[in-house]
Amino acid sequence: MCIISFLHVFFFPLYDMSTTRGNLRTYMDFEQSLCMNNIRKRKTWKHGRCPRYGIVTIMQGGRLGNQMWEYASVWALARRTGLEPYVPQCIRVKLDQLFEQLTVPTFEEIGHCPVEINYFVKSLEAWNYTNQSIILPKYSIQIDLVLTWVQDIVQEFTINKKLLKKSQQVLHLAIKDFQMKNYTFVGVHVRRTDYIGYLKRKHNTQPAEPIFYKTAMKIFEKKYQNVVFIVVSDDPLWCWKKFGYKSNVYVASKQQKNSPALDLAILASCNHSVYDYGTFGEWGAILAGGETIYYNLSHHSSARIGQLMKNWQTIEEYQRNHI
Structure with missing residues (x-):
């Protein structure tokens, strides 16, 4: 601290x-x-x-x-x-x-x-x-x-009823073509645009590769049934190109841009989280509760949160604990 x-x-x-x-x-x-x-x-x-x-x-x-x-x-x-x-x-x-x-x-x-x-x-x-x-x-x-x-x-940080209602509508839209019950919603936060330059300047690193998100998705698919991934991003087109082939992936804001408030409410309404970096995604995962798979970025606030929150793990930590 x-x-x-x-x-x-x-x-x-x-x-x-x-x-x-x-x-x-x-x-x-x-x-x-x-x-x-x-x-x-x-x-x-x-x-x-x-x-x-x-x-x-x-x-x-x-x-x-x-x-x-x-x-x-x-x-x-x-x-x-x-x-x-x-x-x-x-x-x-x-x-x-x-x-x-x-x-x-x-x-x-x-x-x-x-x-x-x-x-x-x-x-x-x-x-x-x-x-x-x-x-x-x-x-x-x-x-x-x-x-x-x-x-x-x-x-x-109790989200107001109006935003909660809108976020639930997004979740229902994501499963409208499915016939299953008892879904497990996993919010996936993908931060790009301005943060790519910030990562280079501040951390001398490149943004997370698609393999990070795909591996995290596989972890949740293996652990839970009827998993649906709700992707929230400042670059929804990139997310659609990388993950849209998966039938259980729904990219929010792909057709119409959501407000940051609604995006946060969507993440908070999910059961679990995949998080890369940035304070916005941190709060989405904290408010959602459940398990969080986060990107292993040294000297970032998420590293300290991961040390304090028992339900937060990097992919490397998860793999070591489940050998």
């Missing part, structure tokens, strides 16, 4: 509060400084009590998967320290479109309260007393803390 936090601080440095310290008078100003873009100013703010001690918050960074980790990191760090958790409106507004019972508030109720920037530290390791606040850098992933309460965070 410390290594991952350090890397994020190193590559994505904390916003330099000193340059705007004179302008950050209230938490309303402070919330704006945490967001990548200007957020909509509220016409009215609820005037609740001001924090008695410190708070935990985070800067916005990345897209849906990253922002789920940012939210979860604040949630877990607050549980660990007893500090009050808050996430900026720019994170909550996106997550509220997916989830129906998020408990970490925005700064709405304390927007009028004065903020003391001098009392903020950047990590749990630097936190020494309850009057100190913690502001995590963007892209922070507090894996060890979050997964300590994995079932609770899964409950926190």
Whole structure:
């Protein structure tokens, strides 16, 4: 956890509060400084009590998967320290479109309260007393803390009924031509497009070859009956060319592009998962529960998740355990 936090601080440095310290008078100003873009100013703010001690918050960074980790990191760090958790409106507004019972508030109720920037530290390791606040850098992933309460965070990320209904429609569409019963749905996440360049720059590696996904599919087909693979990808055409020959493979977004929210709901609705890399696929597998076969990529957050989650295995680990 410390290594991952350090890397994020190193590559994505904390916003330099000193340059705007004179302008950050209230938490309303402070919330704006945490967001990548200007957020909509509220016409009215609820005037609740001001924090008695410190708070935990985070800067916005990345897209849906990253922002789920940012939210979860604040949630877990607050549980660990007893500090009050808050996430900026720019994170909550996106997550509220997916989830129906998020408990970490925005700064709405304390927007009028004065903020003391001098009392903020950047990590749990630097936190020494309850009057100190913690502001995590963007892209922070507090894996060890979050997964300590994995079932609770899964409950926190309860997908709303509208998206769940749409995801179930996709699953039913995938089996409409079959006559079998008691299907086992395996969500397959295939990340390509922009991530191919990222893998080369950050990990000096190439994207997963089709053999990875095919081998993982064979593992699930051997273990379960009536397996149907639901492929979610940012490159559905590539997936159709590589796996479309299999009668039990359904490529979502092949004809009409789904929203990221619906794709996540689809992955979460499956029984098991095949996952390559990226925070989006991580959350799809975590929310699905069940077994996960993941791509063996060193120094990636998935490697640490695989160490902590007993139901996560690489293909190599699975083969060693089933000789």
